[in-house]
Each structure stands twice: as C-alpha cells, then as structure tokens.
Amino acid sequence: GQNIDQPTEMTATEGAIVQINCTYQTSGFNGLFWYQQHAGEAPTFLSYNVLDGLEEKGRFSSFLSRSKGYSYLLLKELQMKDSASYLCAIMDSNYQLIWGAGTKLIIKP
C-alpha cells in the first residue's frame, strides 16, 4: 500500500533551526516534493529530490535517502512567516502525487 508519515505538528523558536521528517512506502518512486501551505492558501513548491543527498535552496534544504524511504526538510534562521503546514509528496510509479497529511509548524518569538 501507499503510506507517507510526517509529524502532525511541530513548534520552534524564531531564529532557530527545525527539521521536518517524512518517511514513505509507495508503489514506485519518481521523486519527492516538499510544499509549503499557509492556512487558507494554495500549496507552494519548495523542493524536489529524486537522487540521494541534500538539495540546498537558501534557508531551506531537503534531504533524501531512497534506500531508507526517508526525507527531511531543514529550515534555518526561522522567521515568523515560516509558520505554515509543510507537505511531503511522492510521485509514484504512475507519476501521480501521493500526499502526506502535512506537518503544521508553529514558530514562537
């Protein structure tokens, strides 16, 4: 079956670093996406990983280990505007996105 697990909610402090984990078991793998979604708004694309390793993009980095079925999103120098839900999504063997339930990140001053 298809399964993507992420923590439901995390809390972090402004200026700190936070790591959001995603583990998955899917029928096939054609890449892993991270999206950010503010409440009541559309998801916005953050990163894409298809090979093992770390992809860095400014304050955000995403890591993938295909053998472990594991990814994380690392957010540095947290800002209040980073309070949002972070969705992990896998592109399966049919090239369809399978979405995790999302992690609600709360940033405190």
Added chain:
Amino acid sequence: DTEVTQTPKHLVMGMTNKKSLKCEQHMGHRAMYWYKQKAKKPPELMFVYSYEKLSINESVPSRFSPECPNSSLLNLHLHALQPEDSALYLCASSQEEGGGGNEQFFGPGTRLTVL
C-alpha cells in the same frame, strides 16, 4: 507570467444551483489538475488533463464535470452538490503530466460552501 489564476475566490451555492469554477495559466503547461482539499487534510486529486484530454478521473461523482476548452483554461462545472462537497478547490498545472521534476504550480483556490 508564472502563476495560475482561479475564479471565483469564494462561492456559496445551494444544492440545486449550477455553477462553474475557472482556472487559467499562461506558462505553456500541458497538464492541468483539479484537487479538492478539506481543512487540515492534504489535497485530493480529482481530475488530470494532459494535452487537453482527460487522462485521470479519480472516481469523482458526476455532479462534478471538468472541461478543458484549450491548453490554458480548465473549468469545473458543479451541479446538484451536497454540503459535504464544501471545500477548497485547487487548480494546478505542470509542464507535462508526471515525469520527474514536473512540479505542480497551484492557483489560490476557490473556497466553496454548499448550503
């Protein structure tokens, strides 16, 4: 132009009404998607159009009827909806359907309330 637009932003309709949601993109993307999203849940795929042809219908009830008039436009026609259909309806587009790295760009969504 790197955005997907959707109209209307909000829609309230009765169970006997007929309404349409509209989506437009001018990025030359050949795949367009309709998703439904309930509060605190991830998006659920409804339909995929690829090169203006319906390629995926995720067993969506017939009261939802998609239409792709051309490569830039995607409509979702609504008729005889139920209160449980109230949700955020998201349109997205990507360069191609599937394929590695084809990130989907989302529109702002239409917040639909069915009374």
